[in-house]
Amino acid sequence: MSKYYLTTPIYYVNAAPHIGHTYTTIAADAIKRLKRMQGFEPVILTTGTDEHGQKIERAAAAANKSPQKFTDLISNEFRQQWKTLDLQIDRFQRTTDPKHAKVVQDLFDRCVKSGYVYKGSYTGQYCVFDELYVSEAKPGDPCPDCGRPTETVTEENFYFKLSAFQERLLKFYEDQPDFIQPESRRNEVIAFVKQGLKDVSISRTTIKWGIPVANEAPHIFYVWFDALSTYMSAVDGEGLWPADLHLIGKEILRFHAVYWPAFLWAADLPLPKKLFAHGWLLFENDKMSKSKGNMVRATPIKESLGADALRYYLLREVVFGQDGNFSYDALVQRYNSDLANGLGNLASRTLALIHQNCGGKIPSHGSTDMGGHAKTAVETALYAYERLEFSKALETIWGFIGVLDRFIVERAPWNLAKSGDTYNLADTLYTAAEALRIVTALVYPVIPESAAKIWAQLGFRTPLDAIRLADLEWGKLASGQEIEPASGVFPRADVKTMIEKMKEGEAAELVRQQTLMGAKVAPPPSVAADGTSHISIDDFIKVDLRVGEVKTANAVKGADKLLHLQVDIGEPQPRSIVAGIALAYKPEALVGRKVVIVANLAPRKLRGLESQGMIVAASLEGGNPVLASFLEDVPIGARLK
Numbered sequence: 001m002s003k004y005y006l007t008t009p010i011y012y013v014n015a016a017p018h019i020g021h022t023y024t025t026i027a028a029d030a031i032k033r034l035k036r037m038q039g040f041e042p043v044i045l046t047t048g049t050d051e052h053g054q055k056i057e058r059a060a061a062a063a064n065k066s067p068q069k070f071t072d073l074i075s076n077e078f079r080q081q082w083k084t085l086d087l088q089i090d091r092f093q094r095t096t097d098p099k100h101a102k103v104v105q106d107l108f109d110r111c112v113k114s115g116y117v118y119k120g121s122y123t124g125q126y127c128v129f130d131e132l133y134v135s136e137a138k139p140g141d142p143c144p145d146c147g148r149p150t151e152t153v154t155e156e157n158f159y160f161k162l163s164a165f166q167e168r169l170l171k172f173y174e175d176q177p178d179f180i181q182p183e184s185r186r187n188e189v190i191a192f193v194k195q196g197l198k199d200v201s202i203s204r205t206t207i208k209w210g211i212p213v214a215n216e217a218p219h220i221f222y223v224w225f226d227a228l229s230t231y232m233s234a235v236d237g238e239g240l241w242p243a244d245l246h247l248i249g250k251e252i253l254r255f256h257a258v259y260w261p262a263f264l265w266a267a268d269l270p271l272p273k274k275l276f277a278h279g280w281l282l283f284e285n286d287k288m289s290k291s292k293g294n295m296v297r298a299t300p301i302k303e304s305l306g307a308d309a310l311r312y313y314l315l316r317e318v319v320f321g322q323d324g325n326f327s328y329d330a331l332v333q334r335y336n337s338d339l340a341n342g343l344g345n346l347a348s349r350t351l352a353l354i355h356q357n358c359g360g361k362i363p364s365h366g367s368t369d370m371g372g373h374a375k376t377a378v379e380t381a382l383y384a385y386e387r388l389e390f391s392k393a394l395e396t397i398w399g400f401i402g403v404l405d406r407f408i409v410e411r412a413p414w415n416l417a418k419s420g421d422t423y424n425l426a427d428t429l430y431t432a433a434e435a436l437r438i439v440t441a442l443v444y445p446v447i448p449e450s451a452a453k454i455w456a457q458l459g460f461r462t463p464l465d466a467i468r469l470a471d472l473e474w475g476k477l478a479s480g481q482e483i484e485p486a487s488g489v490f491p492r493a494d495v496k497t498m499i500e501k502m503k504e505g506e507a508a509e510l511v512r513q514q515t516l517m518g519a520k521v522a523p524p525p526s527v528a529a530d531g532t533s534h535i536s537i538d539d540f541i542k543v544d545l546r547v548g549e550v551k552t553a554n555a556v557k558g559a560d561k562l563l564h565l566q567v568d569i570g571e572p573q574p575r576s577i578v579a580g581i582a583l584a585y586k587p588e589a590l591v592g593r594k595v596v597i598v599a600n601l602a603p604r605k606l607r608g609l610e611s612q613g614m615i616v617a618a619s620l621e622g623g624n625p626v627l628a629s630f631l632e633d634v635p636i637g638a639r640l641k
């Protein structure tokens with residue numbers, strides 16, 4: 001059978017791994033296991049780290065480390081994370097690997113040779129975070145993607161003639177309708193390309209941390225030209241290119257669906273077969289970000305509930321391709337209902353009944369019509385898996401588990417045992433065990449560790465990894481096979497205790513990562529003898545709290561929680577303040593209202609707007625903020641003491 005080569009994005013090392021990266025890599029691992037089950041050989045999974053560029057250079061400087069030391073450290077965090085989660089990674093490619101640099105240079109040389117590269121100069125607004133020029137932006141404008149301020153940059157660069165590929169790309173998307181999935185993303189790409197493509201610069205001269213363009217100092221390769229080549233350098237010389245699947249997040253689809261095919265065509269190299277762009281994982285319905293402090297890491301979840309609980313939750317709860325939500329509560333609820341009560345219960349009940357009634361051996365073949373149900377479940381689940389519709393596949397399998405539960409209850413084998421109906425007893429228990437075997441094999445790509453445990457308890461000596469589609473046929477379970485003692489695979493979790501445990505683990509993991517990244521972790525506030533935290537009056541006096549009056553209030557484009565206020569605090573000019581109160585207050589209701597602001601906070605920019613202070617509000621857990629105000633009239637500019 002043929003090879004299957006799949007990749008995840010290579011992750012930037014400016015941040016340590018969090019659950020967003022884990023989501024993609026877990027999905028890739030599940031696909032790898034599935035492809036193996038489908039008989040592909042070998043199945044190779046590449047991931048790695050994207051280590052060049054200004055963003056990384058700056059992160060290293062902030063951590064007071066050389067770029068190389070810093071990238072070594074963070075790259076290793078990713079490697080360890082995948083190991084901790086037991087993901088079957090075959091190639092871990094770093095962009096700082098010299099072998100990789102050769103492949104990048106080779107791709108460039110081929111593009112030069114075919115006439116698709118030229119030198120030109122450009123001045124524009126550049127977003128350092130996204131490593132992108134923002135077209136039509138003026139100095140001071142924020143990046144439309146991330147909201148961070150753009151910087152004016154002039155450079156002489158090597159350009160790639162992307163514009164020459166517009167028609168070819170459109171024709172290609174048309175001829176290969178499965179190239180970009182899901183369909184909705186494909187339509188976005190087509191609409192983007194139809195607007196017209198501009199040439200793109202593929203080198204930089206303003207940055208040092210990157211792969212030098214041979215004989216063209218001070219040019220270094222643009223990070224995306226460098227990064228995309230990883231998919232080839234990881235398997236250089238192994239005959240595995242082209243990739244069968246690039247699995248990515250939706251925000252980097254354009255690079256993969258537009259730039260990458262064009263680079264490869266220019267270099268006369270084969271294109272990957274398929275791109276699948278999944279959606280974003282949100283935390284309690286909010287975008288995860290470092291600044292919001294609402295990121296989640298996988299290790300504490302693994303240590304509390306197990307890696308399979310996380311894998312199952314992510315692939316069952318989120319429709320693959322769409323945005324989805326992560327919440328600790330939903331994670332534990334799913335674990336209890338589907339894994340502990342659903343699959344876990346089916347396994348322990350079936351195995352215990354066989355121990356009690358059949359001397360621990362699989363009884364003789366039955367004649368129930370469960371085989372038909374199983375066949376439909378297998379076909380439906382495999383069809384969904386093939387289309388990467390994980391949640392649908394799992395829903396089908398759990399539907400089948402429900403059928404089995406009802407079957408066991410209806411047949412009531414405990415009564416059959418009492419009445420001495422050995423034929424029907426054996427028939428029932430064989431059916432249950434055979435169905436459990438098939439379910440276990442079907443869930444293996446998603447929950448490999450637990451599936452392997454149930455597999456071993458069913459008495460199989462061969463690893464579940466070796467299972468192939470043909471083995472999913474009904475009736476393959478041999479009568480007489482000795483089973484192992486049953487032991488619970490998914491112990492029930494107390495929701496509250498489990499959430500607390502995971503949150504505690506998360507807090508500790510955050511501190512560990514921050515320390516690693518060179519951040520100074522704030523010491524805990526001093527604790528007084530009675531156990532409460534106190535600050536001195538000198539500390540309090542440092543905070544300049546003032547009464548102000550809101551002069552104007554406006555919504556902030558693209559930020560549904562923010563309002564931009566002008567607040568008069570008795571100074572010659574009102575203060576510009578950006579406040580996260582838009583969900584609680586309509587702008588017009590604020591004008592003329594007295595508020596309290598912290599007047600001596602260092603100014604900072606939010607969405608390109610300067611915020612010269614902070615508005616004081618009560619922060620309610622899970623609720624809207626409530627502005628501090630006075631019952632009596634207070635003059636503008638009065639200080640709170």
Ligand code: MSP
Pocket residue numbers: 008009010011012013019020021023024050227228230247248249250251252279280281282288
């Ligand atoms: N280095 C580039 C990719 C180069 S590939 C040739 C990059 N790196 S990244 O570290 O920002 O990782 C982005 C990828 O991580 C996303 O495409 C997605 O696969 C995953 N995710 C990171 N955060 C995520 C969520 N919150 N939700 C889902 N996946 C996200 O872009």
